[in-house]
Amino acid sequence: MAKVVTLAHYYTHPEIQQMADKVGDSLELSLYAKECGADVIVFAGVRFMAETAKILNPGAKVILPDSGSTCSLVTQTDVVALKKWREEHPDYVHVSYINSSAEHKALSDWICTSRNVDDLIASIYAEGKKVIFSPDRNMGAYLNFQYGYDMPLWSAVCEVHDKFNQAALDEAFAAVSTAKYLIAHPESPLPVLQQADYVGSTSGMLNWIKTFDKEPDATIFVATEDGILYNMHQARPDLNIQQAPIYAGCQCNSCPYMKMNTIAAVERAQRGEGGIEIDYLTPELMDAARLPIERMLDFSKRYYQ
Template identity: 50%
Template structure:
């Protein structure tokens, strides 16, 4: 029986060989396990990976992330094969906004501009005027004429943050991410008392009470850049714990502490169970078999492409 580290290395070598053989590219989100990040061609947040997907010249795009991300890659690359290591890798936020229910809400406010966070299904994007990510959401909202009213979906926490930042009143869909709502404010404050020199950084999907105590609020890539460029050396990080791998590689001399979750768990932090469904073995198998593959109707794809292209142009 091989040692786990050796087994991982051999599997990574096989994946790298298959990539060359099949002209494939691996896009991985920061929240993926370290072993997957190590074989990825590009690591990023939703906006960065959307741009890489749009620019790709590969025949096959392997998306090591969750379902809505792979869907976005397919929308941007309709002629390419887009595969996902585990088709069950969904998203609690995307699932909080069922297309039929959202269609009814939209019908009640026909004059509103519909802005949807990228963490939603292709069907929701197809009903949108604009798509945004946490990196560019403020810019997207500010691009809408002041006289226009806005529906923002599906993340209510990001929506509340944007209302505060832009001063625009928006009709918010009542959705949220279970990972970013899992942080315990009491435990976070206790942790800060133990590390009084630490700066608290948080993703805007977090609940308002967490954002209120944060020293910096930003997207996943924004948090990474902030830690790299800051003069501070200790950070409490309130987002999915997978970011800590890449962050620590960038600043090995700094102390990074995951913000504590409400529930006790193995890492005492907040992890996305959906993201962690993807494993190195599943990544190898999906590349070898070129499955499971992302597919949906051309009509949905064409409609969903319009607001995504508008976002990329504005970004």
């Protein structure tokens, strides 16, 4: 009997997470996909995640529940232009965020996630090498600011995180009389990240919430997709956790692509009756894209385990 494994990202609906064998961020799900030994992987996330699972498990059948589940970082990147941009920087190491297409990954030297990007790029600079970074402009701008790098950056953004802004945060902060904190995902704009008490990956922010031991009446604003707030409230129901506003009065910022993973769509995919199979990647493309992913996974195992 075929082993069917369902993976779900933190940004999916809570009921989808409850249907999954594994819930996590991009790095956790990438590692799990490689090691789970599944015959069929139903990936409740977005297309680049399902492609990554297929690249790491070429013998498995990988199904994305909804074919429309894409990512603005992918749709905003012209791979032909990206190839030309890389060729214009022949002496640079090309580090690409995992939120990218298989074709994009194949043009990369390293893949990173929001959890390991700081350490990975620091290790490359420690070897005396220079880096170009794609596709997330906001993440790259934060790294340049935080560490004094001068990385040339590709210009794409996450349409969800890019909506957070300093003016709305200032107004929200002014309305709170008790202690307040801001934690933010590095896909957010630089002025938001400069204001944050913690900047990190989805799992990093969740762990920050789990270990929060300061003022019990503090208000904690979270600048990322709203799906993770479910996990945060589950972990710490005693805390006042709110999504950061994207403009005055609005605390509602969902990824429309993640939310395409409905119960019905996931159930059909689990039965093999729906969704889109990731069967269009050629062996040559998967081999080229797998190399920088494997480098990242090996780095993460050495660095974090």
